[in-house]
Amino acid sequence: MDQDDILSSLKDYEEILQSEVYVDVDRLRILARHGVPQQIRGEVWKYLLGVERADRCKSPITIPPQRLEEYGQIDKTDPDVAKRIRGEVNRYQRKVKELEGKHFAEQFENVILAYLNTNRNVEYTPGLVALCAPFLYCLDKECDAYYCFERMMQAIDEEVDLNEWVTSWLQNLLAKEMAFEDVLRLWDVYFAILDPLELHPFVCLAILRHVKEKLEDLEQSEIRTILLRLPRLNIRMIVAEAVNLRHETWERQISEDAEL
Template sequence: MSANIDEFTDTLNAEQYVDLQKLRSYSRYGIPPAIRGEVWLYLLGVLSPDRTNEITSVRSKYASYANMDKLPPTHAHRLRLECTRYYNRRLVPYARRRRQPGLAPNSMTTSAMIRLSLTTSMASTSPGTSSIAVKLNNEDEAMDIMAFTTSVENVLSAYLNRNLATEYHHGLVPLVAPLVWTLKTEAGMYFSFERLMTIREDYTSKHPLPARLTFFMTIFRQFLPDLFSYFEEEAVDTRELAAAWLESLFSREMPIGMLMRVWDVYFSIQDPMEFHPFVCLAILTTCKDALEELDQSEVRSMLLSLPVMDVDRLVVEAHNLRLSYQHSQTRGGGQWAVDY
């Protein structure tokens, strides 16, 4: 059952301890945009639910981010071009569709006001912290292309300078963009992005992409044999399309409003990377009839730029598919089992 903004606010305003279990339960049904950023910080573990040392912890994170090297590496020009493309393709249409006023100060949660006042104070009194600027609500027009590009560049540059084994690639901008759009400070954006990358990398170290692709192709063939055969007949490169989805967490393919709603679910559950293939399958199930009317190039175009869909229905369908798969493994003696 979905929660309203007051229920979220009551949970976030807990004096000593934020009830993460309740927050996760609420978030699975969607987070109100006005407080999505703050909720994500808790769900991703950037903020501790134990609020006894909250101010000290927040100050430490801001100071840590302020001291990071944000000089852009050699990819700066390419990064800015990709930011411009993403902004015009994803954010401008989204902002036009939903224009919501920013949160009034008296409607903000207590912890949000603490963070905003702290950030404003630090930005004005501490040297070298100008990059940790307060951003207006994510729906505000003040988040223009320059502000967006600057924050994306700073966050990615800081991350890449601290993680030299990670090379810049075009998929990083879409991964960080929803965090930049949603969160209020660059420090929050950075530590949320760092956490998201850790989740992906930890899972990939145990389940490399080839194994995940094999698993997805198996469940695709199991649950949608007709569509699987149709893709083969049309010479659709299903593995290429599946790899894009599995690697990007839909950040390149979904409209951002829909993506953030999906990420509400992912951040609220313990195993988002294991659930993700079943959401991929749920999308194919939902779009099956339409896909079977398209040729190869049209299928590719549709799956790389997904239409808006009902996320609640997708999530329910994904849960049902996952349960059906687990049941088939038990009842069928592992007929479809994959080393995954």
């Protein structure tokens, strides 16, 4: 997206977000599929995830002061888990320079512990750090990052059995393997559509197709390295191919059902 496109897109978003009566989330979803400018990505994500209510004439689900107060009351202590989080955050920050620093390290610990202490059935895994990172980067307030993270994790818990073995690609929405900028761009699309977890496996297939030629002549150890740390990707192209793959799968399934 060139500078003129970014400015045009930003104006479109601001027109929606500055509405005094109603934020048109459907329009936000349409725009977000093509990417959200970083300046307002966090604000847009809050609406796409339902943390902010679109109808400003009614009381929001949780108005910001209440949201901050509720978040402040959540227990964020667990020395053993906190130590494990700090270790993974330290490794993650060496890889993702955008989130370096003590400030972010403390936020990672607070948000993840708050989530785990609120959801006692969920066990800590290192992948939670990568899943939390985009929200800390895009949202100014820690409590907003927490509630967006919580909303996304609820969706994952409903669709994916985290106790069942699944690849990191599927379980962590590629947050650990993709370049950070690509994660942000992909999640713009995911939060803009109603069935992101249904599309996600096809995104994974599209990526495999994209990197297939690079993998063909490599040793197993080299293949593993690439799949665990993907090169920069054209997310628009990957998503388009994923949508086509899903459509082809549906058509094939319909055809097979008709033959029965």
